[in-house]
Each structure stands twice: as structure tokens, then as C-alpha cells.
Amino acid sequence: MLNLSTQKRLFIMFLIVALIPLLTLGIISYDQSSRVVNGKLSNYNHFAGEKIKTQLDQILEDMYYSAAEIKQYLADSTSVNLQHQEPQTYSDFKEVNNLERLLQAHKKSNIRGIYVITSSGFYYGDSDFNVEKFKKQDIWKRIYWSGNSEIGIYQPSYYKNNTSHHVLGLIVPLKFSYGVLNNSYLLIETDIDDLYELMSVLEKDLHSRITIRNEVGQLLYHTKSVEENREDDIIWMEHTRINNWEFEIRVPRDEFYQSSRVILKMVSIGILIAFLLALILSYVFSNQFTKGILKLKFAIDEVSQGIFDAKLTVNTKDEIGKLGLHFNRMVGKIRQLMEEVREKESTKREAEMKAVHYQINPHLLFNTLNTIQWKARLDGNEEIGKMLLHLTKVLEGNLNFNIELISLKEELQSIQHFFAIQELRYGPNFHVSLKMNEKLERGLIPRMTLQPMLENIFFHAFEDGKGNIDLEFTESNNYFQLIIMDNGKGIPQEKLKTLFTRPNEKVRGGIGLYNVNQKFYIHYGKDFLINTDSVVGKGTTITITWPARWVDQNDEHGNH
Numbered sequence: 001m002l003n004l005s006t007q008k009r010l011f012i013m014f015l016i017v018a019l020i021p022l023l024t025l026g027i028i029s030y031d032q033s034s035r036v037v038n039g040k041l042s043n044y045n046h047f048a049g050e051k052i053k054t055q056l057d058q059i060l061e062d063m064y065y066s067a068a069e070i071k072q073y074l075a076d077s078t079s080v081n082l083q084h085q086e087p088q089t090y091s092d093f094k095e096v097n098n099l100e101r102l103l104q105a106h107k108k109s110n111i112r113g114i115y116v117i118t119s120s121g122f123y124y125g126d127s128d129f130n131v132e133k134f135k136k137q138d139i140w141k142r143i144y145w146s147g148n149s150e151i152g153i154y155q156p157s158y159y160k161n162n163t164s165h166h167v168l169g170l171i172v173p174l175k176f177s178y179g180v181l182n183n184s185y186l187l188i189e190t191d192i193d194d195l196y197e198l199m200s201v202l203e204k205d206l207h208s209r210i211t212i213r214n215e216v217g218q219l220l221y222h223t224k225s226v227e228e229n230r231e232d233d234i235i236w237m238e239h240t241r242i243n244n245w246e247f248e249i250r251v252p253r254d255e256f257y258q259s260s261r262v263i264l265k266m267v268s269i270g271i272l273i274a275f276l277l278a279l280i281l282s283y284v285f286s287n288q289f290t291k292g293i294l295k296l297k298f299a300i301d302e303v304s305q306g307i308f309d310a311k312l313t314v315n316t317k318d319e320i321g322k323l324g325l326h327f328n329r330m331v332g333k334i335r336q337l338m339e340e341v342r343e344k345e346s347t348k349r350e351a352e353m354k355a356v357h358y359q360i361n362p363h364l365l366f367n368t369l370n371t372i373q374w375k376a377r378l379d380g381n382e383e384i385g386k387m388l389l390h391l392t393k394v395l396e397g398n399l400n401f402n403i404e405l406i407s408l409k410e411e412l413q414s415i416q417h418f419f420a421i422q423e424l425r426y427g428p429n430f431h432v433s434l435k436m437n438e439k440l441e442r443g444l445i446p447r448m449t450l451q452p453m454l455e456n457i458f459f460h461a462f463e464d465g466k467g468n469i470d471l472e473f474t475e476s477n478n479y480f481q482l483i484i485m486d487n488g489k490g491i492p493q494e495k496l497k498t499l500f501t502r503p504n505e506k507v508r509g510g511i512g513l514y515n516v517n518q519k520f521y522i523h524y525g526k527d528f529l530i531n532t533d534s535v536v537g538k539g540t541t542i543t544i545t546w547p548a549r550w551v552d553q554n555d556e557h558g559n560h
Helices: 006-074 090-105 138-146 193-206 258-304 319-358 362-378 382-398 408-426 438-442 450-461 511-524 551-556
Strands: 111-117 150-154 167-174 184-191 209-213 219-222 234-239 246-251 405-407 430-436 444-446 467-476 479-486 529-535 539-547
Touching: 006 090, 006 111, 006 167, 006 184, 006 193, 006 234, 006 246, 006 258, 090 111, 138 150, 138 167, 150 219, 193 209, 193 246, 258 319, 319 511, 362 382, 382 408, 382 450, 405 408, 408 430, 408 438, 408 444, 408 450, 430 438, 438 467, 444 511, 450 467, 450 479, 450 511, 450 539, 511 529, 511 539
Parallel strands: 430 467
Antiparallel strands: 111 184, 150 167, 167 184, 209 219, 209 246, 234 246, 405 444, 467 479, 479 539, 529 539
């Protein structure tokens, strides 16, 4: 797992998170649905079986009750005088009418017919009955030989207007000691087509097999089926209250749980579809999530190989999008810093080349100036001698091509010779003030920073060297600040903007202030600031701010 890529791990995680609730929900749905369906199916079978049993009980009760009433009527020989033959006299017809009224009184809606078949073959009852055809029924044959009551289910074919397909018939032998129609048979038949239709529905809907046996186990009804009984069949068994008939409903297990299998199949298909959907969504989400990370990785690889043109396309505002924005800013900053370093190095090399180009033998120049100075002393011209002395000191600073930083104390000592030369030139017409805390003397500044700016004041701002110059050095928040302020002519705004920029090479002069700007740039990059403010006729103020570095601090690094 740890060796897998982030996308694969996310893919597996999303898939697991999606599948656990899906499988849980699917299993619960299948279990609950199966319970409900199987429960309803079981209740339906139980209800159908109970209804069939109740109908059978009601039919049997009516038939036995009618049989008992009719038998009791025939047993009364004192008031009933029926014959085994057809009625011949008026009295016979009256007896027949009385019996048939009794039979009609017991003929309820489902009772197909009630007949009394005498020993001579004559019968009492409805005229649509064919007694000769009836005697061909198996039930008649059984009772004729056994002499006992019989009840059974069979198809009637002996009615002239037959509307019943199945009847439940009860045959009771009439044996009296004193009654009439002795050795006759009482036949009661009930239409059970409704019961057959109910059982047919049950057989069709549940693919069930129904079996009805009487109290001695004799088969009365059995569903026609090629299937055999199996031990795992689902069975409901009921017994009638009358006669204790056994009523059995047998459903094959496969048929009974067919609905559960359909539910399982549908749930499985649902889970499979959900799985495929989860698979696709997991891939899409993991790919979408890691795509930004992969782009960032490739961009980082390019940056690590020195290709800084890499830039991410950010289309989202999420954490990945913010990471891409930060990466683009970082690469942009690195590219900017590299450009600054490259520019700084170029400037530094240019300065070094110029230093080499303009380097002369200072000993020859200084020996010559010293000779002129002694010559001036020998001639008694002490002013020229002083001027040459200060000029020599100023040139020592100018001809020192070392570009390292020097202390403010050294810089101030150097400009003292410059002011001395200017005083010899213009006399005491200018005034210079300096504000600086003594501890700032250890602060570092690029060599020969002040002289070009002071020289610019004397040449362009003052008239015959007349004016005031105020110098102020301060330090705040680890930054030095130099303020040079004069009350000279001032500088027009259009020229003020280009004061520290590179002059046109075709125009002579103007390089001094540009060199000041370049010296700060070489040492501090862009971490310095030069501000100029001037009012024509009132003077100019130049403010330079740069990072504070100290002599002791730079000594720790081996140089200034």
C-alpha cells in the first residue's frame, strides 16, 4: 500500500468508502425485502389453506346436518308412508310432495341435489337426475359392497342439465327397524367448483400441490403434477373440524423462494451498477485530485533542472489551486532574483572592466603631484601646496578601485579634503553642517558615495561656491539614512527624475550620480532607496536609505 502512488491510494480509498455503505445497504435491503415477501407469501398460503378448510367444514357440516334431518324424517313410520316404487295413489303423491319439500328445504345454494334412491331403483328428488348413470360411479360401487356411508369427490355426469364440474357427494344407507324406505340410500351432492377454483388459483400462483385425504387416509384430491414430493418442500397442513380430513399444501422450495431470488438478483444488479459507478467516480475523483499534484511535481522537476519558465495553469480555488498560485509566485520570485543577480553580476563585471581599463600607475601621478607640491613650497606658494596635498588625498580615494564598503568615518575623512579644496577655490563662501551619532561611524557605505553628490552641488547648485550644505546620518530599523540638503538653485522636475540614471554616452559628464546608484545596487541589490526632492530657487534634498551593516559585522565575514 505504501508503495502505491497517491492516485492509486486515493482510488482504493474512495472505492472502499463507496462500497462499504453500498454493500451494507444492499444486504440490509435484500434481507428486509426477503423477510417481507416470504412472510406475506407464507401468510397467503396459510390464509388460502384456512379458507379452503373452512369451506370444507361448512359443506360437510351442512351435508351431515341435512342427512341427519332427512334420516330422522324417514325413520318416523307413523307419519310417513313412502313406497320403494313410483307413487300410484293420491296418498302416495302427497307423501312424495312432503318428502320433496323437505329435500328442497335442505337444498342450500351450493347443494347440487338431494336424492333418496330406493331398493327398487326408483328415486325421490329433482327430475334431472339419472340414477342408472349414477350407479356407474365408483362411490356407488364402494357403498353397495361395503354397506357403510361414503363421502367423496367426483365429477357428475348423470345430470340432464349439469352445471357442476366437481361435487362432494355423501351417500348414507337407510337402515331402519321401523322406518320407511328401509335399505334405500340417501344421496347429497354439493357443488364444489368454487373450492376447485380457489385451489386452482393457489396451485397456479404458488406452483403448489394440494392433497386432501379423508380421516382414514384415503386420497380425495391431489393436484396433477409430474413433480415428486421432496423433503425440503415448504408444507402447510390443516385438518377439518368435521371428519378430521387432512388438507396439505406443498410448495417446492425453489418456487417458494423464487421472489427472494428475484430480489437478490435485482439487488446484485443494483450493487454491480453502483460498484461500476463507484469505480468510475473513484477514478475521476482521484485523477482530478492528483492531476494538479502531478502537474506541480512535473513543474518542480523542471525548476530543479534549471527551467524557470514553468508555470502552472490554475483553474480551481481549492488548496491545490492555491498551491499552484504560490508555486507560480515562488518561481516568478526566483526568476526575478536570478535576473537581479545576473544584472548585478553584469554590472559588477562592467565596473571591474572599467577599473582595469582606467587603472593607471598611481605612483607616477602621486610622485608628480608631490614634486609640484615641493616646488610650490620652495617658491613660497603655500596655498598651491595645500591644494595639491588635499587633491592628492582626494585622488587616493578616487583611484582606489576596490569596490568594497568602507566606514562612514573613512568616507567623511575623505570628503574633508574635498571641502578643503573647495574652500581654497571659493573661499569661506559655503557652510557645511553634519549631524550624526558617533556610533554610526562604524556604519558601512559604498566608497566615494558622498563626493559625486557634493561635487554636483558645487558645480550646479552654488553660484561661486555660495550656499549651505547639511549632512545628516541616522539609523532606524536596521537601515541607514543619509540626507544631503542644499539651498542652491534647485533642479527642474524633468531633470530630477533622471538625476541618478545612466547618462547618454554621447553627452559628457553626469556619470557621477549614476555611479552612486550603481554602487548601492552592486552591494544591496534592490534593497535601497534614493529619493530626490528639489524646488527651483530653494535647493535640493537627496535621501538615501540602505541596509545597516557594521564594520565589526563585516569583519566577521572577512571583508567590508
